Amino acid sequence: MDPVKVGVIGCGVIGSRNLQDAQAGEFTEVVAAADLRVERREWAAEQGVPRIYEDGRDLLDQDEEVEAVIIAFPAAARAAMALRAFARGKHVLVEKPVAMNAREVETMIAARGDLVGACFSGRYRGYESARVATEFVASGALGALRELHLRAFIAAGPPTGKEPPPWRESFSMNAGGILTNWSCYDLDYILGVAGWSFRPRVALGCIWPCAPQFRHHVAPESDADAHYAGFVVGDGGVALTLERGEFAATASRSAWEIIGTAGALRLTMLATGEREIIHDDGSNPEEGTVTRTLWQGDDRAGGGNPQVIAAFARAVRGEGEPITTLENSLVIAQITDAIYASAASGQAVTIP
Numbered sequence: 001m002d003p004v005k006v007g008v009i010g011c012g013v014i015g016s017r018n019l020q021d022a023q024a025g026e027f028t029e030v031v032a033a034a035d036l037r038v039e040r041r042e043w044a045a046e047q048g049v050p051r052i053y054e055d056g057r058d059l060l061d062q063d064e065e066v067e068a069v070i071i072a073f074p075a076a077a078r079a080a081m082a083l084r085a086f087a088r089g090k091h092v093l094v095e096k097p098v099a100m101n102a103r104e105v106e107t108m109i110a111a112r113g114d115l116v117g118a119c120f121s122g123r124y125r126g127y128e129s130a131r132v133a134t135e136f137v138a139s140g141a142l143g144a145l146r147e148l149h150l151r152a153f154i155a156a157g158p159p160t161g162k163e164p165p166p167w168r169e170s171f172s173m174n175a176g177g178i179l180t181n182w183s184c185y186d187l188d189y190i191l192g193v194a195g196w197s198f199r200p201r202v203a204l205g206c207i208w209p210c211a212p213q214f215r216h217h218v219a220p221e222s223d224a225d226a227h228y229a230g231f232v233v234g235d236g237g238v239a240l241t242l243e244r245g246e247f248a249a250t251a252s253r254s255a256w257e258i259i260g261t262a263g264a265l266r267l268t269m270l271a272t273g274e275r276e277i278i279h280d281d282g283s284n285p286e287e288g289t290v291t292r293t294l295w296q297g298d299d300r301a302g303g304g305n306p307q308v309i310a311a312f313a314r315a316v317r318g319e320g321e322p323i324t325t326l327e328n329s330l331v332i333a334q335i336t337d338a339i340y341a342s343a344a345s346g347q348a349v350t351i352p
Contacts, residue, residue: 004091004313007032007066008049009056009081011040014095015072018120019047021305022070027313032066034059056081060088068116068316070309071095074167075175079104086111093312096121096188097180098326102333109326116315118308118322119329121188124269126303126311126323132295133193133258133265133277143262143283148194148240150186152254156214156247169210169222177224178246179207179336186244187332188324189269190256196328198234204348205230205339210247217247230339232351240335265294273300 006028008019012035022028033044034053041052053059056073059066060081068091071081079099082092086108098119099105108117124130136142169177191198207225210218218226227245234240256267266278279294281287311323338349 001027001314001317001319003027003029004316005029005031005065005067006313007034007059007063007069007090008044009034009059009069009071010073010095011035011044012073015070016040016043017305018070018072018095018309019044019049022309023047025306025309025313027310027317032059032063057084060084060090066090068093068312074173075100075180076173079108082108082117083111086113086115086117089115091116091312091316093118093120093309093322095119096184097175097336098184098329098333100175102330102337105326105330105333109330112326116312116322117326118312118315119188119324119326120305120308121184121329121332122192122322122324123304123308124185124189125192126307127299128297128302129268129275129277129295129299130189130193130303133267134195136265136277136279136294137193137258138195141263141279141283142258142260142265144236145194145197145238145258145260147238147257147259148190148198149257149259150183150190150241150255151243152182152186153244153248153250153252154246155252156211156217156249159216164217164219164222166219166221169218169224169226171224174224176336176340177207177209177222177228178226178244179228179230179339180224182246183228183242183244184332184336186242186256186269187335188328189267190240190258191331192324192328193265193267194258196331198238198240198331200232200234200240200331200335200338200351202348202350203230203232203335203338203342205342207340207343211249214247214249225343228339228343230335230342232335232338263289274298
């Protein structure tokens, strides 16, 4: 297929990686880039990008060669830029979190029309282990699903001496803290492996700021969560339990699990090299529950940014779907909004 001609709006830490991965991709060609900062525009020019803009709106309005854009700057202005891109007839791949709230995602879906809209939150579902797990759940081997579970902590380290980014735990800049910044990945992974079958209905949640002794890890103006816990009930009585903390006063550890009436899968989301999927098989009453290795391998290659970008480009050319669509992203945003609303009110929140 002909490579999709891409413009990258936002060339910061993650945007620069997106730009390089799109340049290296088989199905994409970066023909334009934009950033408000002169040093990032200079960097993009040094990478060989033909046309450089200061304002992403100028890229959208003036560059007719650009077919699709990658939007990679803090979440507060992403929806507005995506809407402008759709209005200019350009396909959109948005960094995570996809927007500030579910309402903005609904607006993006309504404006998309026949164009392709997608999000980077599916970075960890392109690896072989995730594909194997997804196919196994789809086969019905776990029986009727009962619970989707994720729990992950990153222990606090010593001071780094670096100035923390202001957006990391900010409701005004990034729609929240660790829940929006990292658990968009967790939710995309666990919901995607379960085939996006989970339909959230009621949520209960708590959030906590960074502990005082570790505040050096976040910007002084940070007002969002460094630790949250949530419980969400979906259609059919399926439950989603989720918890994550960063800069935590506990050891680093993580677990993702899908539990059904006939068994469970124990998963590892992050691409850390050699890993395995554990199947707890409870389908045979004569044996009881038996633990087996369903898959084992090295997941350091084959997923991440390049696969998200490649799937997006193929979708633009009418060959399949993005790894994470805007409809998928809406479910994540609904869950996130409800947990924050519950934390603020102290009450369970109904999800429309």
